[in-house]
Amino acid sequence: xxxxxxxxxxxxxxxxxxxxxxxxxxxxxxxxxxxxxxxxxxxxxxxxxxxxxxxxxxxxxxxxxxxxxxxxxxxxxxxxxxxxxxxxxxxxxxxxxxxxxxxxxxxxxxxxxxxxxxxxxxxxxxxxxxxxxxxxxxxxxxxxxxxxxxxxxxxxxxxxxxxxxxxxxxxxxxxxxxxxxxxxxxxxxxxxxxxxxxxxxxxxxxxxxxxxxxxxxxxxxxxxxxxxxxxxxxxxxxxxxxxxxxxxxxxxxxxxxxxxxxxxxxxxxxxxxxxxxxxxxxxxxxxxxxxxxxxxxxxxxxxxxxxxxxxxxxxxxxxxxxxxxxxxxxxxxxxxxxxxxxxxxxxxxxxxxxxxxxxxxxxxxxxxxxxxxxxxxxxxxxxxxxxxxxxxxxxxxxxxxxxxxxxxxxxxxxxxxxxxxxxxxxxxxxxxxxxxxxx
Numbered sequence: 001x002x003x004x005x006x007x008x009x010x011x012x013x014x015x016x017x018x019x020x021x022x023x024x025x026x027x028x029x030x031x032x033x034x035x036x037x038x039x040x041x042x043x044x045x046x047x048x049x050x051x052x053x054x055x056x057x058x059x060x061x062x063x064x065x066x067x068x069x070x071x072x073x074x075x076x077x078x079x080x081x082x083x084x085x086x087x088x089x090x091x092x093x094x095x096x097x098x099x100x101x102x103x104x105x106x107x108x109x110x111x112x113x114x115x116x117x118x119x120x121x122x123x124x125x126x127x128x129x130x131x132x133x134x135x136x137x138x139x140x141x142x143x144x145x146x147x148x149x150x151x152x153x154x155x156x157x158x159x160x161x162x163x164x165x166x167x168x169x170x171x172x173x174x175x176x177x178x179x180x181x182x183x184x185x186x187x188x189x190x191x192x193x194x195x196x197x198x199x200x201x202x203x204x205x206x207x208x209x210x211x212x213x214x215x216x217x218x219x220x221x222x223x224x225x226x227x228x229x230x231x232x233x234x235x236x237x238x239x240x241x242x243x244x245x246x247x248x249x250x251x252x253x254x255x256x257x258x259x260x261x262x263x264x265x266x267x268x269x270x271x272x273x274x275x276x277x278x279x280x281x282x283x284x285x286x287x288x289x290x291x292x293x294x295x296x297x298x299x300x301x302x303x304x305x306x307x308x309x310x311x312x313x314x315x316x317x318x319x320x321x322x323x324x325x326x327x328x329x330x331x332x333x334x335x336x337x338x339x340x341x342x343x344x345x346x347x348x349x350x351x352x353x354x355x356x357x358x359x360x361x362x363x364x365x366x367x368x369x370x371x372x373x374x375x376x377x378x379x380x381x382x383x384x385x386x387x388x389x390x391x392x393x394x395x396x397x398x399x400x401x402x403x404x405x406x407x408x409x410x411x412x413x414x415x416x417x418x419x420x421x422x423x424x425x426x427x428x429x430x431x432x433x434x435x436x437x438x439x
Contacts, residue, residue, distance in 0.1 A: 031074040031405040031412070033129035034171035034230050035362060040276050041324050043366040043406035050369065050381055051392045052422045059410065059421040060101030064094065068124030069360075070171075072414050074098060074407035075130050078149065081419060082137055088114035088123035091139040093147055098408070101421055105151040112141045117167025120320075120360065120401070127171040127230075127403075129179075136179050136210065138172050144181065146213060155213035160206060163188035165196045166270060169228035175240070175255060179210040184227040184246040196269060199223040205231070205244050205253060217258030224249045225269035227287065230322075232275040234282070236298055243275050245284050250275075250296060262300040264308060268292070273318055274362070278325040278344060281310055291317035293332070295347060311347040316340055322362035322403075324370065326384050333359050333372055341386065351388040355380050360401040373400055377415060396420060 028045060035041040049057055066085035073080050079096040091110040096103055114123055117140070126138040134146045134154055142162025146154040162168055164185040172181040182205045186195030194200050205219035225247025234241045234252070241261065242253040247269035252261040268286030276283045282296040295310040316338045324331040330344040337355040342348060357374030364371045365384055369391060372380045377396040383389040398415035405412040411422040 028408040031407040033073055033173060034071055034127035039232055041362055041364045045409060046367060047409040047424060048366040048406060049411055049422045049424050052394045054396055057422055057425050059423040062096060062101040062419050063417060064419050067122050069122045069401045070124050071127040071403045072405050072412045072419060073128055073130060074405055075132050080128055080135050082124045082128055084123035093137055107151045109137055109145045109147055109153055110139045110143050112139045121167035121169055125169040129172050129174050131174050136172055138181055140168050157213040164226055171230045173231060175233055177210055178207045178216060180207045182231060182244050186226045196226050199225050199248055203246055219253045219258035219260055221246055221249060227271040229271050230274040232277055234277055243282055245271060245275050247271055247287055250284050262302060262304050264296055265305040272320045273322040276323050276325045278327060283323055283325060283330060285317055293317055313347050320360045324363050324365055326365050331370055333363060335359055350386045353388045362403040364404055364406060366406055373404055375399060375401055
């Protein structure tokens with residue numbers, strides 16, 4: 001009798017678990033580009049892992065050849081990541097099975113000429129983006145390509161040869177039938193300071209037809225300097241606008257024509273953190289020289305420098321990791337590990353704490369938690385609230401500069417040599433007594 005009861009309880013438990021899993025999978029999100037579906041580092045999934053180590057909660061670990069600091073992206077049962085082999089000359093795209101980590105294909109998409117870059121950069125730092133039909137990649141030399149989900153190169157575009165004092169690190173985005181990428185480089189000529197230390201007028205924001213690779217429009221910045229900022233889409237009053245930041249400037253562009261709608265002075269060069277938005281504000285950073293965090297009001301036209309800055313702060317400015325906006329807070333971490341929580345509306349500091357290690361990866365948010373991944377492979381998980389509370393500290397003991405991804409209840413972390421898939425263990429899943437509790 002007891003055995004029968006235990007069996008009935010066991011089957012009831014797993015029936016409930018299967019129902020929960022099926023519901024979760026139905027609501028699962030893809031992570032199709034840099035910083036996820038909203039380009040803001042936000043996951044809306046549940047059941048995301050909180051604790052792991054080199055010996056626990058690792059679903060799979062797959063070696064990735066070559067070098068690259070692009071982030072992994074996920075679409076359905078496929079994980080994509082770029083890398084560069086042959087001393088940087090071979091730019092490659094790999095497709096892995098999300099469930100097993102096995103490499104389904106490894107394709108040389110482009111041959112590129114390795115050139116000057118900063119020590120922290122790689123020859124494959126741009127995160128690819130996908131619409132589920134094709135994967136779009138940006139190589140170190142400015143070449144763009146579309147690759148089918150089976151690994152066939154559909155088109156290439158080499159119309160925008162790229163040089164930068166830092167190398168290339170910006171990631172493209174997809175908007176409807178457009179593939180958009182800013183080219184904020186510097187001069188390859190005799191005056192290497194041009195576009196880097198000296199403003200110039202050569203920077204462009206390019207929109208290609210994602211199906212053909214042909215140029216649809218080019219947006220002109222005017223005077224600006226070097227940057228690696230992945231742009232963002234602002235939706236307001238039923239209209240979409242491209243928000244793009246560079247050295248010395250934050251700007252809004254018309255997504256149909258590429259016309260520049262507004263500009264704001266943002267002094268500094270070498271800007272890396274991507275743009276985040278929320279509740280009528282655009283949150284940006286400026287670069288070297290005059291590092292500042294700025295909150296910019298939306299809705300401007302022309303030069304809005306004197307009219308649309310809501311607040312600004314020169315303190316603890318991240319130069320590489322992007323910020324997180326989670327209403328009503330703005331979270332950030334500097335390369336030296338100074339993490340902060342601000343009131344997004346005013347810039348008021350709610351907490352400021354130092355995390356162990358150095359940071360290049362951008363943090364992510366899931367289920368009310370912030371995940372900060374350090375360069376030495378430690379992920380510090382903290383509560384996403386007005387008080388600093390560490391929930392977990394997890395080590396994989398490898399160098400990590402790429403930002404993690406989240407999809408279908410898994411966290412994907414790229415290290416210097418491997419790609420990790422992290423999952424909750426059975427003991428971390430809800431107990432049957434918890435499942436019975438009323439909501």
